[in-house]
Amino acid sequence: EKAALYFQRALKLNPRYLGAWTLMGHEYMEMKNTSAAIQAYRHAIEVNKRDYRAWYGLGQTYEILKMPFYCLYYYRRAHQLRPNDSRMLVALGECYEKLNQLVEAKKCYWRAYAVGDVEKMALVKLAKLHEQLTESEQAAQCYIKYIQDIYSCGETVEHLEESTAFRYLAQYYFKCKLWDEASTCAQKCCAFNDTREEGKALLRQILQLRNQGETPTSDTPGTFFLPASLSANNTPTRRVSPLNLSSVTP
Numbered sequence: 001e002k003a004a005l006y007f008q009r010a011l012k013l014n015p016r017y018l019g020a021w022t023l024m025g026h027e028y029m030e031m032k033n034t035s036a037a038i039q040a041y042r043h044a045i046e047v048n049k050r051d052y053r054a055w056y057g058l059g060q061t062y063e064i065l066k067m068p069f070y071c072l073y074y075y076r077r078a079h080q081l082r083p084n085d086s087r088m089l090v091a092l093g094e095c096y097e098k099l100n101q102l103v104e105a106k107k108c109y110w111r112a113y114a115v116g117d118v119e120k121m122a123l124v125k126l127a128k129l130h131e132q133l134t135e136s137e138q139a140a141q142c143y144i145k146y147i148q149d150i151y152s153c154g155e156t157v158e159h160l161e162e163s164t165a166f167r168y169l170a171q172y173y174f175k176c177k178l179w180d181e182a183s184t185c186a187q188k189c190c191a192f193n194d195t196r197e198e199g200k201a202l203l204r205q206i207l208q209l210r211n212q213g214e215t216p217t218s219d220t221p222g223t224f225f226l227p228a229s230l231s232a233n234n235t236p237t238r239r240v241s242p243l244n245l246s247s248v249t250p
Contacts, residue, residue, distance in 0.1 A: 001031065003023075003024075003027045004024055004027040004028060004031070007020045007021075007023055007024035007027065008024065011024070016047050017047075018044055018047045018048050018051060021040050021041070021043045021044035021047060021054070022040070022041065022044045022051060022053045022054050022057065024040045025037045025038075025040035025041040025044065025054065025057045025061075026057065028040055029057070029060065029061065029064075034061050034064060034065055037057065037061050038058065038061050041054045041055075041057045041058045041061065042054075042058070044057075045058075050081055051081075052077075052078045052081035052082045052085075052088070053078075055074050055075075055077040055078040055081065056074070056075065056078040056087075056088065056091070058074040059071050059072075059074035059075040059078060059091060059095075060091075062074060063091075063095070068095055068098045068099050069099075071095050072092070072095045072096070072099065075088060075091045075092045075095055076092065078091075079092055084115045084116075085115075086112040086113075086115055086116060086117045086118050086119065086122060087118065087119065089108045089109070089111050089112035089115070089122070090108070090109065090112045090117075090119065090121060090122055090125065092108045093105045093106075093107075093108030093109045093112065093122070093125060094125070096108060097129070102129060102132075102133065105129060106126060106129060109122045109123070109125050109126035109129065110122070110126060113126070120146075120149065120150070121161070123142045123143075123145055123146040123149070124142070124143075124146055124161040124164065124165065126142050127139045127140075127142035127143045127146065127165070127168070130142060131168070136172060136175075139168065139172075140168065140169060140172045143164075143165040143168050143169050144169065146161070146165050147162070147165050147166070147169075150162065162192070163189060163191075163192035163194055163195040164195075166185045166186075166188040166189050166192075166195065166199075167185075167189050167195045167198060167199075169181075169185040170182050170185035170186040170188075170189055170198075170199065170202055171202070173185060174186075174202060174205070174206070179206050179209070179210060182202065182206055183203060183206050186198075186199045186200075186202040186203045186206065187199065187203065189202070190203075
């Protein structure tokens with residue numbers, strides 16, 4: 001509330017102060033005052049039609065209001081001004097998903113990854129879209145790439161979707177009867193609270209199948225996902241056919 005008040009005072013002194021209009025829109029968004037936010041963003045656009053933050057802010061506001069067609073229009077305008085900003089592309093992808101335009105959503109997520117996904121969520125969203133469409137091989141490939149990117153960056157921050165990726169890959173490899181890969185992914189699942197029990201259950205199933213004489217079909221070492229082991233020779237990507245997104249890549 002205080003921030004919005006001071007932005008209002010600044011704008012009385014200079015009504016064409018672009019940054020103040022945009023930032024005031026952000027503050028009204030925090031205050032859940034969507035009508036005031038829309039008004040502030042529109043003033044920002046009147047000052048400068050090329051301010052992508054105002055277009056993006058309007059897209060977010062209409063997303064909160066559950067008006068996806070309006071939302072899509074404003075995100076498109078933001079994307080036109082920032083074509084290589086992954087945030088705009090991911091927002092567009094989510095909007096297309098809500099409108100059930102899944103091919104367009106795929107294009108946006110893949111493009112967001114290609115231009116350098118700052119939030120590291122585009123591949124996960126693309127993988128979940130493939131899951132929804134029962135395209136298991138493509139989903140697995142996206143999750144593999146997501147995991148590889150996380151480990152290759154050497155980041156220590158917690159990635160919320162890491163457990164989701166390992167859970168899917170564990171189940172995928174289990175269905176493919178690749179026990180070593182499935183076992184390693186299941187062990188990784190045990191490190192996360194939300195997938196621990198599933199990981200343990202899958203490890204028991206793998207052990208039971210091995211005891212019954214089902215021989216593993218892979219000689220891949222069990223540490224193929226560790227950062228030091230991310231080489232072309234022992235990553236699980238060779239177990240999945242190359243991801244073909246030529247038909248959906250913009």
